[in-house]
Amino acid sequence: MSSTVVSPARLGKKSIGALGVLALSLGALQTVVEPALPLLQRELGISPAQGALVANALLVTGAVIAPVAGKLGDRYGGRRVLVWLMALVSAGGLLAAVAPNLPMLLLGQVLQGVMVGALPLSFILVRRHLSTGESQAAIGVVVALFTGGGMVGTLIAGPIASALSWHGMFAVPTIVIIATTVLVIRWMPPDPPALSQDRIDWPGVALLSATLLVFMLALAVVPGSGLPPLAIGAVVVVVAALATGWVLVERRTASPMVDLRMLAVPATRNAYVLTFFITVSSGMVLFLLPQLFAVRGDGYGFAAGTTTIGLFLLPGAIAGAVSDSVGGIAARRFGPRAVVVVGAVVTAATLISLASLHDEAWQLVLAKVLTAFAAGAGTTALLAGTATAVEARDTGIATSLLVVTRVIGVALGAQVAGALLGASGDRPAESAFVTGFVVAGLVAASALLVVRMTRGAQA
Incomplete structure (x- = not known):
């Protein structure tokens, strides 16, 4: 695999600031559901189990999309893929903001879950535009702001729901994400993608995504479900089979999604x-x-x-x-x-x-x-x-x-x-x-x- 060696422009304060605000608003959107679950259960007339599904939908999607986003960012450039993901997150946030029922809210949460892929994409950008030492410090700041955004989401969920309704909990952070994405497009210098004649390892992408999806769904659904031991064992076998298949594909593919070396x-x-x-x-x-x-x-x-x-x-x-x-x-x-x-x-x-x-x-x-x-x-x-x-x-x-x-x-x-x-x-x-x-x-x-x-x- 060959890649171009281009000296990308250094990140300025505006670029880093835009990434930081984006991480903050994503963290807020991620956590507004946690303190509001009892409210959502009452408003939508859903059970606690269905409420837990709302909370877990974003986590499941995030686990599946993160490695795919990281690989695409390595291939096509972190800035470009980050903008694609933010379009999906924004669509999910707006969908949740107008959701009249549980299915639409779940769909909104699933789309919002791709936000987890923003972290590795941010790491690609700081790695390509800053020195090694500066990259380590910048990565810490981005993760800190994402975590801090989670704290903000927990604190603002109640007041916004009281002032605007529970729909506003999703609308306000989403509006900030849309505005910040525009700033990222304007201020973030493009990072040169790795040029390669190799095709993307779509079988590897599919198998890894399926492995993570089944595993995360099992963690969210199986405990407390009352399933017999044989059914639980079958889930374990499915996860192990998918993981084994992924490893075999990656070892035999000329350009694997994950280089196992x-x-x-x-x-x-x-x-x-x-x-x-x-x-x-x-x-x-x-x-x-x-x-x-x-x-x-x-x-x-x-x-x-x-x-x-x-x-x-x-x-x-x-x-x-x-x-x-x-x-x-x-x-x-x-x-x-x-x-x-x-x-x-x-x-x-x-x-x-x-x-x-x-x-x-x-x-x-x-x-x-x-x-x-x-x-x-x-x-x-x-x-x-x-x-x-x-x-x-x-x-x-x-x-x-x-x-x-x-x-x-x-x-x-x-x-x-x-x-x-x-x-x-x-x-x-x-x-x-x-x-x-x-x-x-x-x-x-x-x-x-x-x-x-x-x-x-x-x-």
Whole structure:
């Protein structure tokens, strides 16, 4: 595969600012549904299970589209593909803003889910227009603003719904996205695509997309569905068969979607494994803490309402947004492995302590701040390190697979935590929360074992 070697124009402040605002507004659109699910269930007359489907539709689409977007960005240029995706996101946001029923709202959420592909495309742009050190810092800022946008979405959902109706929750961020996309078109210099005579590996695209789609749908639907073990086993077999088929296709294709030799490089492979452990632990915390705030048991829990829970979680959301920018800078100065080690130690110690110290709200708030900061810094450091460790033409696919790993890890962690709580009945027992915190801490500590075992291979 050959590529042109062109010296692209450097990104100016306007270009970086446009990318940042776009990331912020995308993060806001992504999270407006979370605090508004009870409202949507009442307004649309849908069940909690259908409400969960609304929340998961965007996540499922995001996991499927991210690697495809990254590969297309590597091939045709990040700016061009980013604009294509933003057109789909805008259409989805506007559709959700006028949706009269559940099917149309779900379709809007599915279209909005392609926003996850914006992250690897942004990484392509900063990688091609900035130096290595500047790219790592810029990636941290973009991820931080995306995370910060999620915090903004959580906070504005209620006020906008009260002032305009729930449709306005989707309309306002979408309008900002449309306006910012126009600025990206105007201010962002085009990045030269990688010229190649090879065809796009569409069978590989289809198989990877199908594998992720079935896996994410299984995570969203199978737990609590009451399916017999044989049916669940069949789902596992289907996922394994699709994944195996994808690997076989990639190994035999002259121009694969994912060059599996890239996954064989220790630095890249270790980044995926470490990201997985970090995000599984993080996903468990994301699920457990709101549940403990909401429950009222004999000597445990706080019986907090939605607004109060949001306020309790706000410091952690702020810490997560700050940590993303810190992670990129720290990766530049100390290296991703050092950031991961510190984050894993902090997370494991915090969660093991939380297993015995969880009878005051401030203890949970502090635990959320520490774990959110550690997880955000660690995963962003790995993203920044990977983006600058691979060939420039592979930046999109390498980072998009890391984004997918983050999505899968968080979803899997939440499902594990939900299973632990669900096993103790309708009202989770205190012992179930204790077990959950211990397991999450041990998963975080597993990252230390990975670092130890892979010493000498830079992550």
